[in-house]
Amino acid sequence: MAARFVVEADGGSRGNPGPAGYGAVVRDGDTGQIIAEAAEFIGHATNNVAEYKGLIAGLKAARELDPDASVDVRMDSKLVVEQMSGRWKIKHPDMQPLAAEARTILPRSRVTYTWIPRERNKDADRLANEAMDAGKAGRQWEPKQPSKPAVTPVQVAEPPLETAAPKAGWAGEADLGTPTTFVLLRHGETALTPEKRFSGSGGSDPELSEKGRWQAERAAEALAARGSIQAIVASPMRRTRETAETVAARLGLEVRYEDGLREVDFGAWEGLTFAEVQERYPDDLAAWLGSAKAKPTGSTESFTTLTHRAGVARDKILARNPGRTVLVVSHVSPIKTLVRLALGAPPDSLYRMELSAASLCAVQYYADGNASVRLLNDTSHLR
Incomplete structure (x- = not known):
């Protein structure tokens, strides 16, 4: 299922016209x-x-998080809301190209516009004023939290578990109730897996191989023996669907699909080995290995983007399944990202984790916001 976002936006000018800035x-x-x-x-x-x-x-920030999302835009500008809704004509030559650009970012059918009073648009207004204050001081706006990676002009906020410190309840001073447990299952092998080829959400969407189907069956047996799975959520890609449906048939459960769990789009690297990418795109590969904000050649998605959509998917699953054990069927990058966030580890820790095909990990989430990694890359069911 595609995400649903609310975009709140505002802009201001001190003098109208004058020094101006925006926030969203x-x-x-x-x-x-x-x-x-x-x-x-x-x-x-x-x-x-x-x-x-x-x-x-x-709108661009929403598209970066999920290009298939539906968006409800809320602004206190009656002019922009009415013009973008098609009820008022856009006569001013300065605004016509801006409105045209806004309409190209996401399909019109997936964007709605709602007017809200100024007091309900405080966050966007605050950011616009911060941007104007920064301009007055001769600099560009930067986020106030230094631990968050800077992105200009868009700053993407890390999910809350990224930098959360342990709270009092972690020491047993409070009854936190039953934690929500994610059992994280990587899909079984495809034809690309043993050759270690990049296989993301922008490639051929391969099916499970014969060995991959065998691995899915072994995982289903192990999870049936475990006996605690109460819900199944999976990436909508073919290999994860097939893996999840194999387990669901064994457990008598339905599969809910969450687009935020899909693999990263590897762009021009799809289907290539690491060596082939290194030979053809050495500079792009070096940048990607050196920064979570870098994107594969031709891709629109970085590991920073993945972190945020995986965090949103995690929060949705937690909200729907408090105190339950949920099987989450996904891919290498999203699973590693969820483990990384649970550990509070830096982005480059993704390169220090091994995650085999059809392997199992487990993370428990507690009511005070803490998380505990209980299992990593378990393949005992495949032996």
């Missing part, structure tokens, strides 16, 4: 949690131009 936030449509922020000082402009630029930045 992206919220998870189910929880209301802010998952991305954008702000920028844009120089000399009008209020309306700044508001449109805030809208564009918010």
